[in-house]
Amino acid sequence: MKISIFKNKIVNTMLLAGACGIAIAFAAPKANLARANDEPKVIEITAKKFEFSPAQITLKKGEPVILRLSSSDRVHGFMSKPLKIDTDIPADKSEDVAVTPDTAGDFVVICDHYCGTGHGNMKMKVTVVE
């Protein structure tokens, strides 16, 4: 399953812009228009001991989304090998992860940053539909 990481996209765009500054400037109006139309949907997910809220989300295959992750208590993990997501959710700021699922099915995301005695069952489900 291919997943693009939003932060990487931003970095790549900035690097490209640095290398081709003039061309970007000329193309800017058209690029802004395209970005407005393609703005990915943002889904907010909150972590706290020992649950994610919501505990289940549904995504559409091929449709990019941004998962906006935040924690209301302490650092948590957000990890799914099949979805190729592996990040920490810090306690003091939100973390954006861009996802474009290309396989339908149910996937489990777990907290893999140990957070206490109920940590072992801290998980959520991501359902990807056609």
Next chain:
Amino acid sequence: MENKFDRRSFLRVSGTALSIGALYSVFPALTRKAGAAEGMTRTLAELNGEAPAPFSFMQLSDTHVGFNGPPDPLGTKAFESAVATINGLKHRPELIIVTGDLTHDADSPDEHAKRFKLFKEISSRIGGAQIKVVPGENDAALDGGDMFREFMGPTHYSFDHRGVHFVALDNVSAGRPAVGTEQLTWMKSDLARFPKTAPIVVFTHRPLFDLKPEWEWFTSDGDDVMNALAPYENVTVLYGHIHRENFHQAGTTKMYAARSLIFAFPDPATTPQKKPAPFDKAAPFKNLGIRRVNGNAYGNDLQIEEVELATAEFSGTVGMDQMLKHGSNDAKDE
């Protein structure tokens, strides 16, 4: 130098039927030829100051001292039973390794400290054996291993025992399932002095491969560890965390998980949810026991001896004594 170790005779274990703890017999490269044995002995002695000799050791795991169920209302009884059983063995092991989750995590540091003290008190009843431990996430993931170091010592280290090199690897105290660059660099440096055929035992808490990532049965940089170990031909990895037996081989590296001393997890291949096996009042130590493997200096003709805990009737101290009846039947519990 590399051919002086006989890889076939290095480490013989009892296959996939390890139990309460697993007793391993190690036969480091002893040969029929006295001259060859002397030469090999000299080589090992130069490398690590340890003369090779047959020996046995036992792995215990996941004692979770302080856990009081459900599903297991017996607390430390299985751990204490294991200790008493070890002490009752005719040929007692001279080395015990414990692969993490010595204690069950506690919200209060004071309570967690009590659990470490209790672990030390119970394990100290094992007579005549060195005890070497690594942390599990319950021991060390919340405070970066500070309390573990205070009570048990460093979270990673190495030592030599009768010609075998042991590496204790910490894949929990980073908070996440990870070994980390610093420790990996240390391990590579630690192993660099050994020939590729040297007998090496790595013991750690979590599996170093993707056994079941959605149950957190993995180590995120486990591939880096395995790549670092890959050039060595006689590596055995012993771990815990999954509360059940498992065998996995990558290249020549063999990896064995031990059962816990608190409760069992089900087979992830047939069970959708990570949920402890229910407590069986009629057989409270079901699946527990000790498998002992005895060998000879040539590394073949192994003799397997089972020590089974009898648990039909027990209560209090007298009951504990009743439980420790040594049987000769194989544990048919898997």
